[in-house]
Amino acid sequence: MKLYFIPFACSLASRIATEEAGLDAEFVQVLPGHKLPDGGDYRDVSPMGYVPALETRSGITLTEGPAVLQYLADNAADGVLAPALFSEERYRMQLWLNFVSTEVHKAVFAPLFAKDAGEAEKQAALGRVAKPFAVLSKHLESREHLGASFTVADAYLLAVLNWCETAGVDIAAWPVLLGYRTRLRARPSVARAMAAEMPLLKAA
Ligand SMILES: N[C@@H](CCC(=O)N[C@@H](CS)C(=O)NCC(=O)O)C(=O)O
Incomplete structure (x- = not known):
């Protein structure tokens, strides 16, 4: 998984979630002007230019913090980041x-x-x-x-x-x-x- 973040932005919640659940993720810092460390433009990942964005192992890209956070919760051990589905x-x-x-x-x-x-x-x-x-x-x-x-x-x-x-x-x-x-x-x-x-x- 690849998590795009800006230090202390709302994407911090996703980093907390990975720490809490021991999930393995590569963190990529989005630099001023939507620049990526490899020279790319972050808006090609997240059209609004917002963090967080998550590239999953299955190859989908999720934007919107609540969606990213729930994806992480559903990929953590039961009950570590979220209550049971449908509860x-x-x-x-x-x-x-x-x-x-x-x-x-x-x-x-x-x-x-x-x-x-x-x-x-x-x-x-x-x-x-x-x-x-x-x-x-x-x-x-x-x-x-x-x-x-x-x-x-x-x-x-x-x-x-x-x-x-x-x-x-x-x-x-x-x-x-x-x-x-x-x-x-x-x-x-x-x-x-x-x-x-x-x-x-x-x-x-
Ligand atoms: N609707 C988005 C909003 C995310 C958002 O506002 N992210 C801010 C940081 S907290 C951001 O990326 N700002 C950078 C910018 O506006 O270029 C979500 O819920 O994830």
Whole structure:
């Protein structure tokens, strides 16, 4: 498997998943301007130019983080990255993957990082933090993970919460989320994934 990533982007969730499940993957860093280390153009792999993308051993290319994460989960040992297929817990995990993707990643953080977003757009994005963060805080108040155990949805939420400081989102105002992020960062798979990408982030 080949996983395309940018250090500390949402693709970090896929690296966490491979670490958690001990999956074998080659990681290819996408460089500024959609350049690939071999000189190729990443948009030939992922038409939107977005990470993550996954080239599977069977030769298909998957884009879209939630699809990539679920593919990894289905190729890991049972229960390591996702609840059993068709179980209620599995659908709840899909709920959270979609929630993180649409309500948090794209609605809040994407505009805060967008080079072409003006001040008004950024302020509007900051104004959208409270609603999903309140939902997440209430849900995680009495839970260690989004579901009954760690899943790829937690990996995705952690990757997104990592951006708070850089994006100007005050995570300290959300103590439940801060505690959740601190706990997850101490998880060995998460710590290894972050340690692998930190030097690449600093060099970028
Ligand atoms: N819809 C995509 C969005 C992924 C996405 O926004 N990726 C960002 C990093 S978190 C990216 O690749 N940005 C690089 C760019 O815009 O060129 C998904 O869910 O995977």
